Amino acid sequence: MSLHPDLEAFLELVELGRATGKSLPMHEQSVEQAREEFELSALLLDPAPPQDTAVTPLQIPTRDGARLPARLYRAPACQNQGPVILYFHGGGYVVGSLDSHDMVCRRLSQATGYAVLAPAYRLAPEHRFPAAVHDAHDSACWLADNAAQLGLDARRIVAAGDSAGATLATLLARTAALQGADAGFALAAQVLFYPVCDASVTYPSSRAYAEGYLLEHKTMDWFYQHYLDTLGKREDWQVSPLLAADMPPLAPAYVSVAQYDPLRDEGLAYAAFLQRGGTPVHLREEKGLTHDYLRMSGVINGGVETLYQAAAHWLRQQG
Incomplete structure (x- = not known):
């Protein structure tokens, strides 16, 4: 399938900006410039996310004494003592924030009826690997310990994320499976949107x-x-x-990759890897779309909402 026409038109505008010198590829920018541009992109990609969502600011303590800002999202349909999605934003561990993915968390809560807890894990290069991994683990343990107080069900935690955030989610799923009760949390499911799965080689989709x-x-x-x-x-x-x-068998996984994403093939390979290990996997390849499609409700007319609904439908099937 060819690129979605709305997305194709948007990419033409991006290329025009580069050709006229108005913008640069992220890898040609400083970290500060890249972060600022990524934040501004949220206003362009999805300028009108749902507003009837209660958002509560929180602080999550980490093992080294830091405190991570976090937000708890509750759409009107969320139940008291109901399930919760622990959501990690994308951005290659370098860019991205609570603000850049605010619309994703709002739309996930609206579509699923789940509360969404989004931690602002620390970014590189100020905090290199494995800081983000540790922050994700600490966030999951804190959520499990405080779920009842927050009106959430610790038995129904779903780890989720997009891109690098999806990698953090699946690392939590493996930790929970390997360590059991010693992990400090348990997962009911994992939802992975265009995950980063293998940095060691270049896959055909990355070249294409x-x-x-x-x-x-x-x-x-x-x-x-x-x-x-x-x-x-x-x-x-x-x-x-x-x-x-x-x-080992992990919590059931929803894996969604985009057809025109350099990460597509490693996402497909990871879904197969999970299946070989005994993990139930629901795999989708979103035709005509690129990386970061979750943030594009303002670009792709009507198309992104169906993708949120597809993930919500799968979650309902998990019970």
Whole structure:
């Protein structure tokens, strides 16, 4: 299937901005510039997210004494002592924030009827690997410990995220499976939107969609240069979960990849890897779309809402 026409028109505008010198690829910017531009993109990609959602600011303590800002989202349909999605934003561990993915959390809560807890894990290069992994684990433990007080069900925690955030979610799923009660939390499911799964090699989709499809191959390298202090850490399973020595059955997984995403093939490979380990997997390839489609409700007319609803339908089937 060809690119969605709305998305194709948007990408043409992006390319025009580069050709006229009004914008640069992320990997040619400073970290500060890239973060600022990524934040501003949220206003363009989805300028009118649902507003009838209660948003509560929170603070999550970490193992090293830091406190992570977080937000708890509750759409009107959320039940007291109901399920909760622990959501990690994308951005290659370098960009992204609570603000850049505010619309995603609002729309997820609206579509699913689940509360959504979004922690602002710390970013590189100020906080390199494994800081984000530790922050994700600490957030999951804190949520499990405080669920009842927050009006949430600790038995129905779903780890979710997009891009690098999806990687953090699936790392939590593996930790929960390997450590059991010692993990400090349990998961009912995991929802992975275009996850980053293998930094060690270049997949065919990364070559085919290396430029011109929002996320670019050189940008991925730029992310890893800031996130990792040595090249060899790309083969660490906490960076590349597809390289884990073994994969026990994990919480049921919803895996969604985009057709025109450089990460598509590693996402497909990871879904197969989970299945071989005994994890129930529901795999979707979103035709005509690129990376970051969750944030594009203002670009793709009517198309993104169906993707939220598809994930919500799967979650309802999990009970």
